[in-house]
Amino acid sequence: MQTLRLNTETKKELLGNLLGRNTGSYSEYEKTVNDIIDNIRANGDSALFDYTLKFDKCSLTKDTVKVTRSEIEEAYKELSPEFIEVMKKSAENIRVFHEKQKRNSWIETNENGSILGQRILPIEISGIYVPGGKAAYPSSVLMNVVPAKVACVERIVMCTPPSKDGKVNAGTLVAADIAGVTEVYKVGGAQAIAAMAFGTESIPKVDKITGPGNIFVALAKKACFGYVSIDSIAGPSEILVIADETANPRYVAADLLSQAEHDELASAILITTSEEVAKKVKEEIEGFLKTLSRADIIRKSLDNYGYIFIADNMQDMIDAANAIASEHLEIITKNPFETMTKIKNAGAIFLGEYSSEPLGDYYAGPNHILPTNRTARFFSPLNVDDFLKKTSIISYSEDALRKVHNDIELFAKEEGLTAHANSIAVRFE
Amino acid sequence: MQTLRLNTETKKELLGNLLGRNTGSYSEYEKTVNDIIDNIRANGDSALFDYTLKFDKCSLTKDTVKVTRSEIEEAYKELSPEFIEVMKKSAENIRVFHEKQKRNSWIETNENGSILGQRILPIEISGIYVPGGKAAYPSSVLMNVVPAKVACVERIVMCTPPSKDGKVNAGTLVAADIAGVTEVYKVGGAQAIAAMAFGTESIPKVDKITGPGNIFVALAKKACFGYVSIDSIAGPSEILVIADETANPRYVAADLLSQAEHDELASAILITTSEEVAKKVKEEIEGFLKTLSRADIIRKSLDNYGYIFIADNMQDMIDAANAIASEHLEIITKNPFETMTKIKNAGAIFLGEYSSEPLGDYYAGPNHILPTNRTARFFSPLNVDDFLKKTSIISYSEDALRKVHNDIELFAKEEGLTAHANSIAVRFE
Numbered sequence: 001m002q003t004l005r006l007n008t009e010t011k012k013e014l015l016g017n018l019l020g021r022n023t024g025s026y027s028e029y030e031k032t033v034n035d036i037i038d039n040i041r042a043n044g045d046s047a048l049f050d051y052t053l054k055f056d057k058c059s060l061t062k063d064t065v066k067v068t069r070s071e072i073e074e075a076y077k078e079l080s081p082e083f084i085e086v087m088k089k090s091a092e093n094i095r096v097f098h099e100k101q102k103r104n105s106w107i108e109t110n111e112n113g114s115i116l117g118q119r120i121l122p123i124e125i126s127g128i129y130v131p132g133g134k135a136a137y138p139s140s141v142l143m144n145v146v147p148a149k150v151a152c153v154e155r156i157v158m159c160t161p162p163s164k165d166g167k168v169n170a171g172t173l174v175a176a177d178i179a180g181v182t183e184v185y186k187v188g189g190a191q192a193i194a195a196m197a198f199g200t201e202s203i204p205k206v207d208k209i210t211g212p213g214n215i216f217v218a219l220a221k222k223a224c225f226g227y228v229s230i231d232s233i234a235g236p237s238e239i240l241v242i243a244d245e246t247a248n249p250r251y252v253a254a255d256l257l258s259q260a261e262h263d264e265l266a267s268a269i270l271i272t273t274s275e276e277v278a279k280k281v282k283e284e285i286e287g288f289l290k291t292l293s294r295a296d297i298i299r300k301s302l303d304n305y306g307y308i309f310i311a312d313n314m315q316d317m318i319d320a321a322n323a324i325a326s327e328h329l330e331i332i333t334k335n336p337f338e339t340m341t342k343i344k345n346a347g348a349i350f351l352g353e354y355s356s357e358p359l360g361d362y363y364a365g366p367n368h369i370l371p372t373n374r375t376a377r378f379f380s381p382l383n384v385d386d387f388l389k390k391t392s393i394i395s396y397s398e399d400a401l402r403k404v405h406n407d408i409e410l411f412a413k414e415e416g417l418t419a420h421a422n423s424i425a426v427r428f429e
Numbered sequence: 430m431q432t433l434r435l436n437t438e439t440k441k442e443l444l445g446n447l448l449g450r451n452t453g454s455y456s457e458y459e460k461t462v463n464d465i466i467d468n469i470r471a472n473g474d475s476a477l478f479d480y481t482l483k484f485d486k487c488s489l490t491k492d493t494v495k496v497t498r499s500e501i502e503e504a505y506k507e508l509s510p511e512f513i514e515v516m517k518k519s520a521e522n523i524r525v526f527h528e529k530q531k532r533n534s535w536i537e538t539n540e541n542g543s544i545l546g547q548r549i550l551p552i553e554i555s556g557i558y559v560p561g562g563k564a565a566y567p568s569s570v571l572m573n574v575v576p577a578k579v580a581c582v583e584r585i586v587m588c589t590p591p592s593k594d595g596k597v598n599a600g601t602l603v604a605a606d607i608a609g610v611t612e613v614y615k616v617g618g619a620q621a622i623a624a625m626a627f628g629t630e631s632i633p634k635v636d637k638i639t640g641p642g643n644i645f646v647a648l649a650k651k652a653c654f655g656y657v658s659i660d661s662i663a664g665p666s667e668i669l670v671i672a673d674e675t676a677n678p679r680y681v682a683a684d685l686l687s688q689a690e691h692d693e694l695a696s697a698i699l700i701t702t703s704e705e706v707a708k709k710v711k712e713e714i715e716g717f718l719k720t721l722s723r724a725d726i727i728r729k730s731l732d733n734y735g736y737i738f739i740a741d742n743m744q745d746m747i748d749a750a751n752a753i754a755s756e757h758l759e760i761i762t763k764n765p766f767e768t769m770t771k772i773k774n775a776g777a778i779f780l781g782e783y784s785s786e787p788l789g790d791y792y793a794g795p796n797h798i799l800p801t802n803r804t805a806r807f808f809s810p811l812n813v814d815d816f817l818k819k820t821s822i823i824s825y826s827e828d829a830l831r832k833v834h835n836d837i838e839l840f841a842k843e844e845g846l847t848a849h850a851n852s853i854a855v856r857f858e
Contacts, residue, residue, distance in 0.1 A: 082839060083839060083840070083843050086836045086839055086840050087840070089833075089836060090836075090840065097545055100535065100537070100547070101547065103532075106529065108529070114793065115780070116526060116793060116794060116795060118529070118530065118795075118812075119778075121773055123806065123807045124773065124806065134845065137844050138840075138843070138844070139840060139844065171843065171844075207806050207807040208807050226661070226662060226802075226804070228807065229804075229807040229808060232655070233655060250855055251852075251855060251856060254848070254851050254852035254855045255852045257848040257851070257852065258846075258848045258849045258851070258852040260848070261846060261847070261848035261849070262846075288848075288851065291851075292847055292848050292851065293845075293847045294846075294847060294848060298848065336824070337824075340822065343820070344550055344553065345818075345820075346820050347820065347821070348820065348821040348822075348823060349548075349820055349821065349822050349823070350823050350824070351544070351822065351823065351824035352824055352825075352826075353856075354825050354826060354827045354829070354830040354856060355823050355824050355825050355830075356830070356852045356853055356856065357852065358837060358841055358846075358849040358850070358852050358853055359823065359825055359830065359837060359853065360821070360823050361841075361849060362836075362837050362840040362841060362849075363833060363836065363837050363840070364543065364545060364823045364825065365545060366545060366547075366821035366822075366823055367821065370821075371818075373655075375655070375658075376818065376820070377552065377553065377636050377818070378552045378636040378637050378657065378658040378818055379658060379818060380818045380819035380820075381819060381820075381821050383547075383819060385814065389774075389800075389805065389806070389807055389808060389809045390809035390810060390812060391772070391774075391775050391776065391777065391778060391805070391809075391810075392776070392777040392778070392789070392795035392796065392799075392810050393769065393777075393778050393780065393795075394777060394778070394779050394780065394784050394788065394789050394793045394795055395765070395766075395779070395780035395781055395784050396781075396783050396784050396788055396793065397781075397783060398783045400783070401783040401784075401785070401788065404518075404792060407515045407518060407519075407791075407792065408787060408788060408791050408792050410511060410512060410515055411512070411515050411516070411519065411567075411568060411791040411792070412787055412790075412791060414512050414567070414600065415566050415567070415568065415600075416563065416722075417687075417690060417691075417723075417787075418690070418721055418722045418723060419683070419686040419687045419689070419690035419717075419721050419723060419727065420687045420690070420787040420790060420791075421787070422683050422686070422687070422717065422720075422721065423680075423683035423684045423686065423687040423785045423786065423787050424785055424787055424788065426679055426680060426683045427680060427782075427783060427785065
């Protein structure tokens with residue numbers, strides 16, 4: 001983990017390096033993924049079960065692909081009552097936060113005889129993908145499903161790969177049940193994405209696919225975009241802490257490590273106006289690394305994408321934070337709320353020394369599926385809008401159209417679209 | 430244009446045919462587009478000007494690529510005062526409608542000592558692409574730019590290809606000026622998209638690119654997705670009219686033709702419970718075709734993607750409309766508002782016999798950039814949200830975190846993320 005002085009030069013280098021995480025060429029996998037998609041489209045279940053046998057070493061049929069109620073009951077028994085209770089509390093917090101994002105349709109009658117409006121309706125069926133094995137995070141299940149449920153999506157389908165013996169991760173199943181998934185299928189990989197995008201005999205065709213996955217899953221989602229809606233492709237995790245001399249170095253160090261442990265591509269950055277804080281954070285990191293189970297991953301992540309920057313003043317920290325547009329931004333300064341008002345780009349902002357980032361990952365309620373890789377400049381956390389669609393409503397009375405029909409005909413003719421003009425003109429011939 | 434009875438069989442055929450419009454493989458162009466993008470990223474302006482010379486036969490420099498104020502004044506002089514006046518009225522209607530889509534940030538203090546919120550901010554810089562030549566529609570300029578302006582986007586950049594003599598379509602320039610574009614550049618094609626996505630010496634890097642274009646433009650947008658946000662890829666235009674025996678066949682026919690004239694892939698469909706209406710609409714179409722300037726295009730479009738369906742009852746019409754999820758849906762029935770409440774999937778709905786579709790294209794205010802190709806099941810009209818982004822706000826007091834820290838640590842440990850658990854634990858050690 002380098003310590004550098006923040007200036008135009010180092011900031012530019014930093015931004016280049018962060019974006020550099022994304023340049024891997026995956027074209028070698030694209031053909032494989034496209035072949036899988038084509039095969040699923042052409043052969044449905046039979047191709048799906050073939051792939052599941054090949055990749056997951058699990059033999060499925062139309063009768064066993066869907067998780068049964070008794071499998072879900074079994075999963076509950078595998079988990080501790082305390083964990084189940086925490087998941088329920090977390091789901092409730094997520095629900096309460098996302099309820100506030102809901103919006104109403106509106107319709108408005110105007111004096112000129114026109115009625116205009118916007119209907120907002122849920123999509124009918126959403127699909128969520130959950131990775132298997134170690135990458136199966138029950139918290140992600142809650143974060144993907146609850147917003148769809150709040151949006152009143154009727155059917156919420158989940159796909160997740162089975163183990164060899166046909167079992168599905170118990171945490172995934174219980175989280176799905178708590179969050180309100182309506183059906184779970186034991187399929188994974190690009191084949192699961194294709195099955196949800198196009199439908200097979202067993203898997204329903206969905207309107208939108210969300211949820212993380214490996215490179216095959218990500219490429220399949222991208223390839224199916226347009227046939228279905230997808231969430232944005234998530235990159236490696238990031239945390240940026242901006243801190244002044246009031247920050248507790250031990251807390252800052254612990255928070256940086258919490259994101260660095262995700263994977264070797266994760267990025268953890270501290271920008272501080274205090275050389276003292278910078279020095280102590282580095283020491284604390286070394287101390288923690290002796291005890292943490294994922295220290296190997298953390299070391300690699302910090303070596304490649306970990307930085308400590310010393311900034312001259314608060315404004316430089318804010319400018320850098322806006323340029324980096326971090327997925328997670330912690331503000332640990334004397335007046336964090338005041339600092340926050342100057343931040344334009346961030347996925348989620350954590351204010352003050354007790355708002356540690358994992359609080360947002362697991363518990364507080366806002367979504368932990370956030371824009372990465374500097375895309376917070378234009379993308380948003382997963383939210384209820386992602387499961388809604390809008391329809392415009394237009395109604396003009398005869399009088400209302402009569403008043404403006406010449407204008408519309410003129411505009412259409414200027415664009416050379418005479419049948420457009422004609423459709424207005426015939427009503428007043 | 431075929432007349433068929435609406436039943437499960439014909440509906441299935443119809444949906445297959447509509448989606449079939451999309452199956453063209455464009456992989457042959459992908460390499461060209463990727464090469465252009467790579468070249469722009471590597472060589473900036475110099476590559477951009479080379480392509481403009483090659484494809485648009487126009488020689489540009491850093492000093493001439495940007496449209497000047499006097500060129501805009503010139504453009505005003507080329508248009509009739511009436512046309513300028515109509516564009517201004519249209520822009521105002523679009524503004525008024527989209528103002529109603531705006532949303533506020535919110536922040537909420539809870540009894541337990543937590544503060545949660547959602548900030549909503551405009552993206553900083555948006556880019557709009559406008560095709561050149563015959564495909565330059567001033568109405569599309571208004572529809573793309575005004576929502577960005579309403580969202581308070583600070584910089585709105587437009588790219589549009591020049592003619593050989595370095596001029597830009599006058600209608601495009603005036604519409605851009607009325608709508609509030611801050612700068613216009615004379616570049617087009619995939620090279621313009623790449624320039625906006627990655628920035629060059631002359632063209633600023635933008636956060637989002639919207640606007641229609643040919644296949645090269647569409648592929649470039651798709652390839653740059655992730656580096657920038659893009660709007661959804663628009664397919665050929667569509668209109669669906671559902672009508673009972675009260676509909677005026679002359680109006681229905683004229684409205685079907687208004688969309689069929691767009692291009693040979695456009696689709697115009699009537700579903701009616703009245704055989705009489707079906708018959709007369711067909712006759713009216715034949716009559717109109719004798720006089721319309723774009724009759725050749727219309728004939729091809731109707732031959733391939735035009736249908737008249739006779740439905741047994743209102744419910745069948747509604748079900749079919751929901752399955753087709755048309756970009757434009759006209760409801761011309763005895764009680765159009767009642768029928769509308771049963772429609773789940775449509776881009777824009779036009780109610781009653783005076784709400785002809787071109788009213789929405791040019792004038793009423795709702796956006797005419799709408800989801801095509803059955804994607805209204807999950808996509809929305811272009812709207813103010815497309816130019817906004819959200820950030821979550823999380824702040825817990827010491828007390829608030831103390832009450833729940835065990836829960837969070839437990840959740841993190843269950844997921845095997847010990848550094849996550851540690852970051853909470855250190856605050857209470």
